[in-house]
Amino acid sequence: MIDLRSDTVTKPTAEMRAAMAAAEVGDDVFAEDPTVNELQRRAAERLGKEAALFVPTGTMGNQIAIACHTERGDEVVCESRSHILDYEMAGMGLLSGVMPRAVPGREGGRLAWEDVSAAIRQRTTYNAKTGLVALENTHNLAGGTVMPLESMREIANGVHELGLPVHLDGARVFNAATRLQCDVRDVVAPVDSVMFCLSKGLSAPVGSILAGTRELIDKAWLVRKTFGGGMRQVGVLAAAGLVALDRMTERLADDHANARLLATALAGIPGIVLDPESVQTNIVIFELEAGVRDAPSLVASLFDREIRAIAFGARRIRLVTHNDVSSEDCLEAADAIGAELAS
Ligand SMILES: Cc1ncc(COP(=O)(O)O)c(C=O)c1O
Incomplete structure (x- = not known):
């Protein structure tokens, strides 16, 4: 997971x-x-x-x-x-x-x-x-x-x-x-x-x-x-x-770099509204365009793909990077979100 x-x-x-x-x-x-x-x-x-x-x-x-x-x-x-x-x-x-x-x-x-x-x-x-x-x-x-x-x-x-x-x-x-x-x-x-x-x-x-x-x-x-x-x-x-x-304070820069990596990958996915430049630390919040999936159902489907995220309202999702996720995990999560939105 x-x-x-x-x-x-x-x-x-x-x-x-x-x-x-x-x-x-x-x-x-x-x-x-x-x-x-x-x-x-x-x-x-x-x-x-x-x-x-x-x-x-x-x-x-x-x-x-x-x-x-x-x-x-x-x-x-x-x-x-x-x-x-x-x-x-x-x-x-x-x-x-x-x-x-x-x-x-x-x-x-x-x-x-x-x-x-x-x-x-x-x-x-x-x-x-x-x-x-x-x-x-x-x-x-x-x-x-x-x-x-x-x-x-x-x-x-x-x-x-x-x-x-x-x-x-x-x-x-x-x-x-x-x-x-x-x-x-x-x-x-x-x-x-x-x-x-x-x-x-x-x-x-x-x-x-x-x-x-x-x-x-x-x-x-x-x-x-x-x-x-x-x-x-x-x-x-x-x-x-x-x-x-x-x-653990020095390594927070890695979380920030991973958040940017994740945001950049997500920003390229049709249906996602996100400016990677707006990601300043370890938190990534993105919006789903109207007519795409709603946030709670996307979060539920991601769970089946072993990715956990939080829905903040009908169209907004939050992802947070930390010590227990790697850059590969971030790219895998972005791929899973892309695949889910394409399905
Ligand atoms: C900005 C901020 N302040 C305070 C807290 C509260 O911390 P705790 O969950 O340890 O009560 C949180 C927790 O997410 C937070 O994000």
Whole structure:
């Protein structure tokens, strides 16, 4: 099976499994797990932030950040198709009592300061105030697009001048840094907190990191416990996270090259609408022309050909490259899609 549904499907590498078996552990609710402590220290250092916290999922990392930065009744300004709005189960409302204020991104889902500033509100006697601005880089639903550093800096500077914090959903921030050919520190420098996932392209089985100031992470520790995310001998998972940080960031460029290869092959297939130039990282989203197959039925037929993909609506399909698919797999998948559409 060539599984292109997501980079979350990656299996832990042999090196990760060995590190997991050998991990020293302790009770992390007492902050006594040496492997977790080491992962948190190294992740903070890598990002250029004061402190970091290991959390079970990216969703929990984002939701903890929202809870830490906001007060009940606040609004969170975010992009209309952002993960915190579309795919986190209304968590910000349920867990923090805040509302999203969605701002449509420009090309590639890129937020513009003009639009963000127009959405930020002070509290009056008749409206809520903005408590947080949240960015996403890379932007998943926009197709793994990368927000340029200048845009991030412009938005963060403007938001900070208004006395508000900025959180980055950086589930795939190492993909952003790879595409931008810069240090990941440069990508996260403008923001007050960042969440990134060890469990996506970096191939760890579980886990994400939330990083920011010492003060924020001390608060985040308590919120994580409240949300039920206090874990015990979790060094077995942090050990895989350390391998992810050390060994798996450099190779993301291969995933990006494979995504381009796949997109270029798909773009030549009649019935598919896709500009390979729009593929910036490891996510390929293409449209099926009207009158061709619909996306769910194509995905179902591909499954029979041992290719897994995800339908995003009636005409849209997403494919994601990762450590467990090769360039040959990508070409094979494109061939299978071509054959299916021709049949
Ligand atoms: C942009 C983005 N943010 C957050 C998440 C949430 O991560 P998790 O599935 O670990 O909760 C995802 C997962 O796909 C994502 O794509």
